[in-house]
Amino acid sequence: MAEILHIEHLNKTFNVDGKEIQVLKDINLDIQEGEFITIVGHSGCGKSTLLKIIAGLEKHSSGSILREEKPILGPSPEVGMVFQEHRLLPWLKIKDNIGFGLGSLDRKEREEIVQKHIDLVKLSGFENAYPSQLSGGMSQRAAIARGLSTNPKILLLDEPFGALDALTRIQMQQELLRIWEEEKTTMIMVTHDIDEAIYLGRRIVVMSARPGEIKEVIRVETGDRTRGSPDFSFYKKRIYEHFFDEPQKQSVEYII
Ligand SMILES: Nc1ncnc2c1ncn2[C@@H]1O[C@H](COP(=O)(O)OP(=O)(O)OP(=O)(O)O)[C@@H](O)[C@H]1O
Ligand SMILES: [Mg+2]
Incomplete structure:
Protein backbone atom coordinates (compact mmCIF):
# COMPACT_ATOMS: atom_id res chain seq x y z
CA MET A 1 0.00 0.00 0.00
CA ALA A 2 1.26 3.47 -0.87
CA GLU A 3 1.31 6.27 1.67
CA ILE A 4 -1.40 8.77 0.79
CA LEU A 5 -1.01 11.15 3.70
CA HIS A 6 2.04 12.04 5.75
CA ILE A 7 1.60 14.29 8.76
CA GLU A 8 4.67 15.23 10.78
CA HIS A 9 4.97 17.40 13.88
CA LEU A 10 1.88 19.33 12.83
CA ASN A 11 0.66 22.14 15.07
CA LYS A 12 -2.29 24.46 14.67
CA THR A 13 -3.01 27.61 16.61
CA PHE A 14 -5.89 30.03 16.18
CA ASN A 15 -5.73 33.66 17.13
CA VAL A 16 -8.86 34.57 19.06
CA ASP A 17 -9.15 38.11 20.46
CA GLY A 18 -5.39 38.57 20.20
CA LYS A 19 -4.73 35.35 22.11
CA GLU A 20 -3.05 32.32 20.57
CA ILE A 21 -5.00 29.14 21.20
CA GLN A 22 -3.23 25.91 20.41
CA VAL A 23 -5.70 23.44 18.97
CA LEU A 24 -3.52 20.67 17.54
CA LYS A 25 -0.17 19.69 19.04
CA ASP A 26 2.58 17.63 17.45
CA ILE A 27 0.38 15.45 15.29
CA ASN A 28 2.27 12.62 13.61
CA LEU A 29 0.29 10.27 11.43
CA ASP A 30 0.85 8.33 8.23
CA ILE A 31 -2.14 7.01 6.33
CA GLN A 32 -1.91 4.36 3.64
CA GLU A 33 -4.02 4.32 0.49
CA GLY A 34 -7.30 2.45 1.02
CA GLU A 35 -7.25 2.61 4.83
CA PHE A 36 -10.30 3.36 6.96
CA ILE A 37 -9.23 5.59 9.83
CA THR A 38 -11.57 6.72 12.59
CA ILE A 39 -10.76 9.59 14.94
CA VAL A 40 -12.24 9.94 18.43
CA GLY A 41 -11.68 12.63 21.03
CA HIS A 42 -13.31 15.19 23.28
CA SER A 43 -15.38 17.97 21.84
CA GLY A 44 -13.12 20.87 20.87
CA CYS A 45 -9.91 18.82 20.66
CA GLY A 46 -9.36 19.79 17.03
CA LYS A 47 -10.80 16.86 15.06
CA SER A 48 -12.72 18.99 12.56
CA THR A 49 -9.75 21.33 12.29
CA LEU A 50 -7.53 18.37 11.39
CA LEU A 51 -9.99 17.27 8.68
CA LYS A 52 -10.14 20.83 7.34
CA ILE A 53 -6.34 20.96 7.15
CA ILE A 54 -6.33 17.65 5.22
CA ALA A 55 -9.05 19.06 2.94
CA GLY A 56 -6.98 22.19 2.29
CA LEU A 57 -9.68 24.40 3.83
CA GLU A 58 -7.49 25.47 6.75
CA LYS A 59 -3.75 26.06 6.97
CA HIS A 60 -1.58 24.40 9.60
CA SER A 61 0.68 26.63 11.70
CA SER A 62 3.85 24.52 11.73
CA GLY A 63 5.11 21.06 10.88
CA SER A 64 4.28 19.41 7.61
CA ILE A 65 1.46 17.64 5.87
CA LEU A 66 1.89 15.93 2.50
CA ARG A 67 -0.71 14.30 0.32
CA GLU A 68 0.95 11.88 -2.08
CA GLU A 69 4.25 13.52 -1.20
CA LYS A 70 3.06 17.02 -2.13
CA PRO A 71 2.16 19.93 0.16
CA ILE A 72 -1.56 20.69 0.41
CA LEU A 73 -2.11 24.12 -1.09
CA GLY A 74 -5.92 24.26 -1.12
CA PRO A 75 -9.07 22.24 -1.72
CA SER A 76 -8.86 19.55 -4.40
CA PRO A 77 -11.39 17.29 -6.14
CA GLU A 78 -9.16 14.44 -4.97
CA VAL A 79 -10.42 15.01 -1.42
CA GLY A 80 -14.15 14.76 -0.76
CA MET A 81 -15.91 15.81 2.43
CA VAL A 82 -19.13 14.79 4.16
CA PHE A 83 -20.38 16.78 7.14
CA GLN A 84 -22.71 16.11 10.07
CA GLU A 85 -25.52 17.91 8.32
CA HIS A 86 -25.95 16.90 4.69
CA ARG A 87 -25.46 20.39 3.17
CA LEU A 88 -27.43 19.47 0.04
CA PRO A 152 -11.71 11.38 -4.70
CA LYS A 153 -8.72 9.49 -3.38
CA ILE A 154 -9.65 10.47 0.17
CA LEU A 155 -13.13 10.90 1.65
CA LEU A 156 -13.24 12.88 4.87
CA LEU A 157 -16.30 12.31 7.04
CA ASP A 158 -16.98 14.66 9.96
CA GLU A 159 -19.56 13.04 12.25
CA PRO A 160 -21.66 12.12 9.21
CA PHE A 161 -24.20 10.09 11.17
CA GLY A 162 -24.36 12.31 14.26
CA ALA A 163 -27.86 13.57 13.52
CA LEU A 164 -29.38 10.16 12.76
CA ASP A 165 -31.39 7.92 15.08
CA ALA A 166 -29.60 4.86 16.49
CA LEU A 167 -31.06 2.28 14.11
CA THR A 168 -30.55 4.34 10.95
CA ARG A 169 -27.05 5.04 12.16
CA ILE A 170 -26.18 1.34 12.43
CA GLN A 171 -27.66 0.73 8.98
CA MET A 172 -25.61 3.63 7.55
CA GLN A 173 -22.44 2.24 9.14
CA GLN A 174 -23.04 -1.08 7.38
CA GLU A 175 -23.67 0.76 4.11
CA LEU A 176 -20.52 2.83 4.46
CA LEU A 177 -18.46 -0.31 5.12
CA ARG A 178 -19.90 -1.90 1.98
CA ILE A 179 -19.14 1.25 -0.06
CA TRP A 180 -15.59 1.35 1.30
CA GLU A 181 -15.07 -2.30 0.36
CA GLU A 182 -16.47 -1.67 -3.14
CA GLU A 183 -14.77 1.65 -3.87
CA LYS A 184 -11.49 1.22 -1.94
CA THR A 185 -11.44 4.97 -1.24
CA THR A 186 -9.28 6.03 1.69
CA MET A 187 -11.70 7.12 4.42
CA ILE A 188 -10.96 9.30 7.43
CA MET A 189 -13.92 9.67 9.73
CA VAL A 190 -14.42 11.67 12.90
CA THR A 191 -16.98 10.27 15.31
CA HIS A 192 -18.11 10.68 18.91
CA ASP A 193 -19.48 7.17 18.87
CA ILE A 194 -16.90 4.68 20.11
CA ASP A 195 -18.84 1.67 18.78
CA GLU A 196 -18.87 3.33 15.37
CA ALA A 197 -15.12 3.99 15.57
CA ILE A 198 -14.43 0.30 16.27
CA TYR A 199 -16.95 -1.04 13.77
CA LEU A 200 -15.57 1.03 10.90
CA GLY A 201 -11.97 1.90 11.69
CA ARG A 202 -9.12 -0.36 10.73
CA ARG A 203 -7.08 2.02 12.84
CA ILE A 204 -8.55 4.26 15.50
CA VAL A 205 -6.85 7.55 16.36
CA VAL A 206 -7.53 8.51 19.98
CA MET A 207 -6.95 12.19 20.72
CA SER A 208 -6.48 14.06 23.98
CA ALA A 209 -8.47 17.11 25.03
CA ARG A 210 -7.36 20.47 23.55
CA PRO A 211 -4.66 20.96 22.50
CA GLY A 212 -5.40 17.76 20.62
CA GLU A 213 -2.51 15.34 20.67
CA ILE A 214 -2.62 11.77 19.46
CA LYS A 215 -2.70 9.59 22.57
CA GLU A 216 -2.81 6.25 20.81
CA VAL A 217 -3.39 4.77 17.38
CA ILE A 218 -5.14 1.44 17.85
CA ARG A 219 -5.04 -1.11 15.07
CA VAL A 220 -8.21 -3.16 15.06
CA GLU A 221 -6.95 -6.61 14.18
CA THR A 222 -10.05 -8.62 14.77
CA GLY A 223 -12.32 -9.92 12.05
CA ASP A 224 -15.21 -10.11 14.50
CA ARG A 225 -16.79 -6.67 14.64
CA THR A 226 -20.07 -7.83 16.07
CA ARG A 227 -21.08 -5.33 18.71
CA GLY A 228 -20.83 -6.93 22.14
CA SER A 229 -18.40 -9.67 21.04
CA PRO A 230 -15.38 -10.19 23.35
CA ASP A 231 -13.05 -8.65 20.72
CA PHE A 232 -15.31 -5.63 20.36
CA SER A 233 -15.52 -5.17 24.13
CA PHE A 234 -11.73 -5.39 24.38
CA TYR A 235 -11.27 -2.41 22.03
CA LYS A 236 -14.08 -0.50 23.67
CA LYS A 237 -12.49 -0.83 27.10
CA ARG A 238 -9.13 0.20 25.67
CA ILE A 239 -10.58 3.40 24.21
CA TYR A 240 -12.70 4.20 27.27
CA GLU A 241 -9.63 3.98 29.47
CA HIS A 242 -8.27 7.04 27.69
CA PHE A 243 -11.28 9.12 28.61
CA PHE A 244 -12.55 7.83 31.92
CA ASP A 245 -10.87 6.56 35.05
CA GLU A 246 -11.38 2.90 35.74
CA PRO A 247 -14.19 2.42 38.25
CA GLN A 248 -12.65 1.81 41.64
CA LYS A 249 -12.84 -1.79 42.69
CA GLN A 250 -14.94 -1.86 45.83
CA SER A 251 -14.72 -4.52 48.43
CA VAL A 252 -18.18 -5.74 49.15
CA GLU A 253 -18.99 -7.42 52.39
CA TYR A 254 -21.83 -9.81 52.40
CA ILE A 255 -23.72 -10.33 55.59
CA ILE A 256 -25.39 -13.70 55.65
N1 LIG B 1 -11.76 29.44 12.67
C1 LIG B 1 -11.52 29.36 13.98
N2 LIG B 1 -11.09 30.43 14.68
C2 LIG B 1 -10.81 30.33 15.98
N3 LIG B 1 -10.94 29.20 16.71
C3 LIG B 1 -11.37 28.12 16.07
C4 LIG B 1 -11.69 28.13 14.69
N4 LIG B 1 -12.09 26.88 14.33
C5 LIG B 1 -12.03 26.14 15.44
N5 LIG B 1 -11.61 26.87 16.49
C6 LIG B 1 -11.37 26.39 17.86
O1 LIG B 1 -10.54 25.25 17.77
C7 LIG B 1 -10.93 24.29 18.72
C8 LIG B 1 -11.14 22.97 18.01
O2 LIG B 1 -12.28 23.07 17.15
P1 LIG B 1 -12.76 21.85 16.29
O3 LIG B 1 -13.99 22.28 15.60
O4 LIG B 1 -11.64 21.36 15.46
O5 LIG B 1 -13.07 20.77 17.43
P2 LIG B 1 -13.71 19.32 17.33
O6 LIG B 1 -12.74 18.37 17.94
O7 LIG B 1 -14.13 19.06 15.94
O8 LIG B 1 -14.98 19.45 18.29
P3 LIG B 1 -16.44 18.79 18.16
O9 LIG B 1 -16.24 17.36 18.57
O10 LIG B 1 -17.25 19.55 19.14
O11 LIG B 1 -16.91 18.94 16.75
C9 LIG B 1 -12.15 24.83 19.44
O12 LIG B 1 -11.74 25.38 20.65
C10 LIG B 1 -12.64 25.92 18.50
O13 LIG B 1 -13.23 26.96 19.24
MG1 LIG C 1 -15.99 18.83 15.03
Missing part, protein backbone atom coordinates in the same frame (compact mmCIF):
# COMPACT_ATOMS: atom_id res chain seq x y z
CA LEU A 89 -28.68 22.44 -1.93
CA PRO A 90 -32.46 22.56 -1.32
CA TRP A 91 -33.30 23.96 -4.76
CA LEU A 92 -31.52 21.17 -6.67
CA LYS A 93 -32.83 17.67 -7.34
CA ILE A 94 -30.89 14.81 -5.76
CA LYS A 95 -29.25 13.91 -9.08
CA ASP A 96 -28.11 17.52 -9.54
CA ASN A 97 -26.80 17.73 -5.99
CA ILE A 98 -24.79 14.55 -6.54
CA GLY A 99 -23.50 15.82 -9.89
CA PHE A 100 -22.74 19.29 -8.56
CA GLY A 101 -18.95 18.87 -8.65
CA LEU A 102 -18.95 17.39 -12.16
CA GLY A 103 -19.67 20.57 -14.08
CA SER A 104 -16.68 20.19 -16.38
CA LEU A 105 -17.84 16.85 -17.83
CA ASP A 106 -20.17 16.43 -20.79
CA ARG A 107 -23.81 15.60 -20.06
CA LYS A 108 -23.72 11.90 -20.86
CA GLU A 109 -20.60 11.21 -18.80
CA ARG A 110 -22.00 13.24 -15.94
CA GLU A 111 -25.30 11.35 -15.99
CA GLU A 112 -23.51 8.00 -15.95
CA ILE A 113 -21.39 8.96 -12.95
CA VAL A 114 -24.41 10.35 -11.10
CA GLN A 115 -26.43 7.18 -11.75
CA LYS A 116 -23.55 4.97 -10.60
CA HIS A 117 -23.41 6.84 -7.30
CA ILE A 118 -27.18 6.90 -6.86
CA ASP A 119 -27.13 3.12 -7.22
CA LEU A 120 -24.12 2.81 -4.92
CA VAL A 121 -25.95 4.53 -2.04
CA LYS A 122 -29.25 2.83 -2.92
CA LEU A 123 -31.22 5.96 -3.80
CA SER A 124 -32.55 4.70 -7.12
CA GLY A 125 -36.01 6.11 -7.75
CA PHE A 126 -35.22 9.36 -5.91
CA GLU A 127 -33.11 10.98 -8.64
CA ASN A 128 -35.70 13.71 -9.19
CA ALA A 129 -36.66 14.24 -5.55
CA TYR A 130 -35.63 17.39 -3.68
CA PRO A 131 -33.66 17.18 -0.40
CA SER A 132 -36.75 18.17 1.63
CA GLN A 133 -38.46 15.03 0.34
CA LEU A 134 -35.83 12.67 1.79
CA SER A 135 -35.38 11.30 5.31
CA GLY A 136 -32.26 12.14 7.33
CA GLY A 137 -30.60 8.83 6.44
CA MET A 138 -31.41 9.23 2.74
CA SER A 139 -30.03 12.78 2.74
CA GLN A 140 -26.77 11.53 4.25
CA ARG A 141 -26.63 8.81 1.58
CA ALA A 142 -26.95 11.55 -1.03
CA ALA A 143 -24.21 13.55 0.69
CA ILE A 144 -21.92 10.48 0.62
CA ALA A 145 -22.74 9.98 -3.08
CA ARG A 146 -21.88 13.62 -3.76
CA GLY A 147 -18.64 13.25 -1.80
CA LEU A 148 -17.65 10.20 -3.86
CA SER A 149 -18.90 11.40 -7.26
CA THR A 150 -15.69 13.23 -8.15
CA ASN A 151 -13.86 9.94 -7.50
